[in-house]
Amino acid sequence: MAEAGAAVVVNGHSSKENVERTVTKIREAGGTAIGIMADVSDPKDVARLVAEATSALGPVDIAISNVGRRLHKPFETITVEDWDWAIRTNLSSCFYLAHEVVPSMRARGWGRVIHVSGYDGFTGHLVxxxxxxxxxxxxxxxxxxxxxxxxxxxxxxxxxxxxxxDTERDWSQYPKATYEDVAKAIPVRRWGHVDDLAYACLYLCTTGSFVNGQAIHLNGGEHMF
Structure with missing residues (x-):
């Protein structure tokens, strides 16, 4: 996004160091970026995030929700508190962000809202x-x-x-698989790269203006819908 000319707000919750590292990389490459720490599961914190972003860089044109926190529990052991925490973090956060940025997008007659989801929401195959x-x-x-x-x-x-x-991951979650095993199960025989994800988002914000309400699957053909 920064390479394409966007001024970028990098949000993080637990690691300020990672946020600052990303901001530094963007700036060193000649881009414009700031980092803002905020808990997107808290609507008040999201409101603050958007207010600070707007104050620093102007109204938000593109909002990308890319939050995900996992809770691996059998259904019968999930508590109401577990459920509320997980839904608030992974789903409600999308609503909170859109609710804050859409009014100014509508006033200006242009905006892009992108949600980074997961294929388990389409296949339901994971226990x-x-x-x-x-x-x-x-x-x-x-x-x-x-x-x-x-x-x-x-x-x-x-x-x-x-x-x-191909991002950092806890391989204890995949006890029966190796890096090579995963690649072999994908028709293109490789893992995806973060650039694949970035370019999909960039497409939706530029030449993909006629794409609306769609799910763009990036999995090398591992799952086909």
Whole structure:
């Protein structure tokens, strides 16, 4: 996004160091960026995040929700508190952000809302992830609702759905798989890269102006819908 000329707000919650590292990389490459720490599961903190971003860089044109926190528990052991925490973090956070940025987008007649979801919200094939499957499916439902309602005002809303992306991960979650095993299960025989995800978002914000209410799956053909 920064390479394409966007001024970028990098949000983080737990690691200020990672946020500052990302901001530094963008600035060193000649881009404009600031970092703002905020808990996106808290609507008041999201309001502060958007207010600070607007004060520093102007109204928000593009909002990308890319939050995800996992809770691996069998369905019967999930408590109401677990469920509320997971849905608030993974799904409600999308609503909080859109609710803060859409009014100014509508006033200016242009905006892009993108939700980064997960394929388990479409396949439902993973066990011990009832909350995650529900939240990820809900994210795309929310994208479709926004797309229908806000399209007439120059605002599109879409969902980007990554598959196996080569990022840092806890391999204890995948006890029966190795890096090579995962790649072999993908028709293109490789993991996805974060650039694949970034370019999909960039497309939706530039030449993809006729794409609205859609799920863009990035998984090398591992899952086909």
């Amino acid at each position: 011990n992830r009832a909350y995650n499957i529900a939240a990820k499916a809900g994210m795309h439902g929310f994208s479709k609702a926004l797309a229908r309602e806000l399209g007439p005002f120059g605002i599109t809303a879409n969902t980007v759905v990554p598959g196996a992306i």
